Amino acid sequence: MSSQSATRMDYGAADLNLNVTSDLCKFLASFTAESLPENAVHEGRRGVLDWIGCALAGSQHPTISKLLTVLGAVGSAPQATVLGRGMKLGLLEAPIANGQMGHVLDFDDTHMGGVVLHASSPVLSALFALAEKRPIAGRDLIAAYCAGFEAGVRTGQGAPKHHPGGWHLTGTLGSIAAGAAAGRLLELNAQQLTHALGIAATQAAGMQQNRGTMCKSFHAGKAASNGVLAALLAQNGFDSSSEILEGKRGFCRIYSSEAAPEQILDGLGERWEITRNGHKPYACGVVLHPTIDAMIALAGKVPKSEEVVSIELRVNPLAVTITGVSDPKTGLKSKFSLSHTAAVSFLDGTAGIAQYTDKRALDPEVAALRDKVSAHMDESLRRDQAWAAVVTRSGERYEHLVEHASGTVDNPMSDDAIERKFLANAVPVIGEARARALCEAVWRLDRIDDVRDLLAQCA
Amino acid sequence: MSSQSATRMDYGAADLNLNVTSDLCKFLASFTAESLPENAVHEGRRGVLDWIGCALAGSQHPTISKLLTVLGAVGSAPQATVLGRGMKLGLLEAPIANGQMGHVLDFDDTHMGGVVLHASSPVLSALFALAEKRPIAGRDLIAAYCAGFEAGVRTGQGAPKHHPGGWHLTGTLGSIAAGAAAGRLLELNAQQLTHALGIAATQAAGMQQNRGTMCKSFHAGKAASNGVLAALLAQNGFDSSSEILEGKRGFCRIYSSEAAPEQILDGLGERWEITRNGHKPYACGVVLHPTIDAMIALAGKVPKSEEVVSIELRVNPLAVTITGVSDPKTGLKSKFSLSHTAAVSFLDGTAGIAQYTDKRALDPEVAALRDKVSAHMDESLRRDQAWAAVVTRSGERYEHLVEHASGTVDNPMSDDAIERKFLANAVPVIGEARARALCEAVWRLDRIDDVRDLLAQCA
Numbered sequence: 001m002s003s004q005s006a007t008r009m010d011y012g013a014a015d016l017n018l019n020v021t022s023d024l025c026k027f028l029a030s031f032t033a034e035s036l037p038e039n040a041v042h043e044g045r046r047g048v049l050d051w052i053g054c055a056l057a058g059s060q061h062p063t064i065s066k067l068l069t070v071l072g073a074v075g076s077a078p079q080a081t082v083l084g085r086g087m088k089l090g091l092l093e094a095p096i097a098n099g100q101m102g103h104v105l106d107f108d109d110t111h112m113g114g115v116v117l118h119a120s121s122p123v124l125s126a127l128f129a130l131a132e133k134r135p136i137a138g139r140d141l142i143a144a145y146c147a148g149f150e151a152g153v154r155t156g157q158g159a160p161k162h163h164p165g166g167w168h169l170t171g172t173l174g175s176i177a178a179g180a181a182a183g184r185l186l187e188l189n190a191q192q193l194t195h196a197l198g199i200a201a202t203q204a205a206g207m208q209q210n211r212g213t214m215c216k217s218f219h220a221g222k223a224a225s226n227g228v229l230a231a232l233l234a235q236n237g238f239d240s241s242s243e244i245l246e247g248k249r250g251f252c253r254i255y256s257s258e259a260a261p262e263q264i265l266d267g268l269g270e271r272w273e274i275t276r277n278g279h280k281p282y283a284c285g286v287v288l289h290p291t292i293d294a295m296i297a298l299a300g301k302v303p304k305s306e307e308v309v310s311i312e313l314r315v316n317p318l319a320v321t322i323t324g325v326s327d328p329k330t331g332l333k334s335k336f337s338l339s340h341t342a343a344v345s346f347l348d349g350t351a352g353i354a355q356y357t358d359k360r361a362l363d364p365e366v367a368a369l370r371d372k373v374s375a376h377m378d379e380s381l382r383r384d385q386a387w388a389a390v391v392t393r394s395g396e397r398y399e400h401l402v403e404h405a406s407g408t409v410d411n412p413m414s415d416d417a418i419e420r421k422f423l424a425n426a427v428p429v430i431g432e433a434r435a436r437a438l439c440e441a442v443w444r445l446d447r448i449d450d451v452r453d454l455l456a457q458c459a
Numbered sequence: 460m461s462s463q464s465a466t467r468m469d470y471g472a473a474d475l476n477l478n479v480t481s482d483l484c485k486f487l488a489s490f491t492a493e494s495l496p497e498n499a500v501h502e503g504r505r506g507v508l509d510w511i512g513c514a515l516a517g518s519q520h521p522t523i524s525k526l527l528t529v530l531g532a533v534g535s536a537p538q539a540t541v542l543g544r545g546m547k548l549g550l551l552e553a554p555i556a557n558g559q560m561g562h563v564l565d566f567d568d569t570h571m572g573g574v575v576l577h578a579s580s581p582v583l584s585a586l587f588a589l590a591e592k593r594p595i596a597g598r599d600l601i602a603a604y605c606a607g608f609e610a611g612v613r614t615g616q617g618a619p620k621h622h623p624g625g626w627h628l629t630g631t632l633g634s635i636a637a638g639a640a641a642g643r644l645l646e647l648n649a650q651q652l653t654h655a656l657g658i659a660a661t662q663a664a665g666m667q668q669n670r671g672t673m674c675k676s677f678h679a680g681k682a683a684s685n686g687v688l689a690a691l692l693a694q695n696g697f698d699s700s701s702e703i704l705e706g707k708r709g710f711c712r713i714y715s716s717e718a719a720p721e722q723i724l725d726g727l728g729e730r731w732e733i734t735r736n737g738h739k740p741y742a743c744g745v746v747l748h749p750t751i752d753a754m755i756a757l758a759g760k761v762p763k764s765e766e767v768v769s770i771e772l773r774v775n776p777l778a779v780t781i782t783g784v785s786d787p788k789t790g791l792k793s794k795f796s797l798s799h800t801a802a803v804s805f806l807d808g809t810a811g812i813a814q815y816t817d818k819r820a821l822d823p824e825v826a827a828l829r830d831k832v833s834a835h836m837d838e839s840l841r842r843d844q845a846w847a848a849v850v851t852r853s854g855e856r857y858e859h860l861v862e863h864a865s866g867t868v869d870n871p872m873s874d875d876a877i878e879r880k881f882l883a884n885a886v887p888v889i890g891e892a893r894a895r896a897l898c899e900a901v902w903r904l905d906r907i908d909d910v911r912d913l914l915a916q917c918a
Contacts, residue, residue: 063697066692066695066696066697067692067697069695070688070691070692070695070697073550073691074538074549074550074551074687074688074691075535075536075537075538075539075548075549075550075551075552076534076535076536076549076551077534077535077536077549078534079533079534080534089534090533090534090535090536090549091532091533091534092533092534092535092551092552093534093551165713166707166708166709166712166713167713171661198668198669198672198674199674199677201666202630202664202665202666202668202669202674202677202678203664203665203681204664205661205662205663205664206661206662207660207661207700207703207708207709207710207713208708208713209657209661209700209702209703209706209707209708209709209710209713210657210661210699210700210703211708213657213698213699213700214692214697214698214699215657215658215661215697215698215699215700218658218661218692218697219661222662228533229529229533232529232532232533233525233526233529233673233677236525236528236529237525238522238525238526238529238673238674238677239672239673239674240669240672240673240674241666241668241669241672241674243668244666244668244669247668248625248668249625249666249667249668249670250625250666250668251666251668253625254624254625254626254666254667254668257716
């Protein structure tokens with residue numbers, strides 16, 4: 001029998017005397033929008049533009065129609081715009097729709113700084129809903145957007161085994177990012193923001209088991225909604241643990257087999273995580289992007305008259321463990337297929353939305369070429385590297401090595417490329433005039449007085 | 460460099476050739492309400508009655524007012540009744556309110572069969588919302604309620620390290636239970652129910668770090684709402700992994716450091732988990748209940764004229780690790796204080812709602828007696844056992860051992876006791892006439908044609 005006195009029974013205190021959650025929230029509640037460095041502001045503009053385009057393109061996906069059938073029937077009064085669909089829903093439902101449409105094509109931005117996080121779908125879906133309630137200046141929206149990146153990415157850095165543990169970070173860290181961003185937009189004080197983070201984190205969910213299903217992008221929408229609810233509750237006096245990240249039964253410990261909460265505050269206010277965000281030229285997970293670059297390069301080298309007998313790939317192991325589906329039957333599943341991706345990007349010379357439809361997944365020519373792909377995991381290759389070879393019937397062998405995939409931090413998309421991607425995504429949904437007006441407005445987002453003018457263009 | 464052929468890259472399949480999720484859902488979609496054994500039906504009646512009473516009492520808690528301020532402002536159109544508050548909210552919001560009010564007093568039922576799950580708050584809050592949409596027979600409501608227990612409790616049995624890992628099971632397993640119950644009520648087929656379970660599980664959240672805060676009971680409400688959304692999405696063609704429980708990145712593995720998915724199907728259809736549910740005579744966690752029984756017995760033995768100098772407790776270690784708060788400043792925190800509980804139940808001779816208010820937590824007499832409590836963890840004591848001793852100034856020593864706490868499976872509350880508890884909870888909120896009418900209706904719930912008649916009484 002062990003003995004323990006009543007005076008030593010306190011529960012749940014953080015160890016190491018860390019006050020990670022409250023220190024993080026003190027900073028996020030107090031930095032001024034004017035103090036943001038220009039590169040963070042500019043990444044804000046790029047992120048908003050790219051994300052709106054992805055959401056508009058995604059708004060037409062059949063999955064979104066199923067979702068909206070339900071959300072339209074649950075008793076959701078029109079308060080917040082659903083992008084690209086000419087309708088409004090309640091403050092908790094519109095973010096589900098917008099978040100899911102932002103992520104459903106796997107075309108939205110990716111942060112790879114110790115995490116694999118698609119932050120914009122949860123964060124901007126939360127912010128856009130709240131920005132319809134009262135005038136919000138563009139610069140304040142960008143500041144809240146940056147706050148979301150800080151909270152989400154840094155929490156992931158404090159939970160180093162979170163991704164290997166099987167979690168879909170856009171659902172989990174996305175909730176935290178959305179809660180922090182929404183709280184910042186509502187101008188919560190440090191204590192309230194600490195509670196908002198605690199309420200958001202305690203709703204954080206999303207399993208990798210659901211990759212390739214409609215749930216994957218649903219995680220992003222649910223995270224956005226969780227964040228809005230968390231911020232509104234904290235604003236109205238709801239409390240939570242003040243140690244939700246570092247506590248003994250807090251996020252870093254229970255969502256990760258290793259905890260490093262002290263990492264969360266590292267370089268806070270010096271390094272802005274939004275400046276390490278990446279944008280996708282291709283409509284699938286970033287682990288596939290170096291392979292696509294390689295296959296597009298090879299498509300330009302191999303004469304059309306040559307019959308391909310095999311495609312060999314060398315890739316970072318994650319490209320196989322995450323995207324190892326060999327015979328996808330749906331468009332959503334094909335986004336998790338390295339062999340589909342290699343085959344279709346070689347045949348089509350690109351890997352956009354059209355390469356990941358149900359129709360393309362079932363195409364006999366694509367399926368036949370998929371069967372000729374072999375993938376070799378190579379620990380020496382980084383996640384943004386890939387090597388590919390095409391062998392033809394005549395015995396010719398064509399090879400290509402990609403050092404840094406397009407759209408990564410070391411090989412970023414240019415502003416022009418992001419604008420072209422935006423127009424390609426947005427024009428079919430809202431027409432060229434509105435798309436160009438939106439584009440022009442987002443490039444000067446930090447000088448707009450009321451972002452509702454911009455949101456109305458996305459309806 | 461390791462090598463792996465493209466044909467062996469499939470992702471996420473279950474090992475051991477288990478089809479746990481789909482086999483579970485086949486059963487839950489197909490058992491008939493008529494096939495339920497009478498003891499399961501009767502536990503259904505007891506559970507509904509006890510839970511409505513807890514929710515009505517909880518509906519008056521200040522936390523619920525804060526919650527309703529937010530839910531009333533997010534654009535939630537009136538579709539489903541909020542208990543005890545004379546208002547309706549949308550199908551996703553009413554369950555948040557009802558689920559939280561059902562759990563906020565820590566007075567609702569507890570299942571201890573390998574889990575610590577308060578299933579009724581998430582499950583019944585989900586079912587009540589959906590039962591307002593069309594006529595549902597009482598027996599079908601009970602069948603769905605039973606399905607919720609099967610899914611929630613059995614998933615917990617398949618994830619044996621889930622509770623020790625820091626999760627609040629009423630949030631996590633509660634989502635799964637609510638999703639399965641809601642799907643059964645909507646008469647989903649086995650495939651749809653498998654998806655409903657997958658969508659519910661992928662939203663499952665709630666951290667023990669939030670014990671003693673407003674978030675703890677919020678988990679129950681959020682779980683209910685998650686379950687409703689999951690079932691409605693599955694009904695409308697939304698999919699998920701078919702292996703959300705047993706898959707490589709599924710629930711049993713990522714929410715628990717040990718996985719035992721094969722346990723989930725053990726005795727399915729023979730053992731009905733609802734028959735192992737417990738009801739609380741006291742308004743706090745069950746780990747405190749044997750101590751309360753002991754202190755109430757000692758309050759009857761120690762003469763009022765005697766001054767207490769010390770209270771000694773021997774308890775199962777969980778009573779210290781879960782409820783070890785030594786100096787609670789709020790009513791919600793005091794529910795996690797073994798020393799508060801021992802002191803206040805000795806002073807008051809009971810441990811109801813009134814013993815866990817902010818006022819009682821701050822009472823100087825209670826605080827003084829709390830300081831005289833010492834607790835000893837004793838591995839040899841079961842969770843429903845406790846020993847207590849009171850030593851007085853005159854040197855007298857009074858001792859009491861409780862073998863099975865009131866309200867546990869081995870010492871259950873009688874139907875009469877549950878009815879008395881219900882009336883005590885309900886009468887102050889809805890008046891005696893309606894409370895007695897509800898009581899009478901719930902005891903014949905399985906013979907009611909449309910449960911909306913009953914729900915209207917709870918408004």
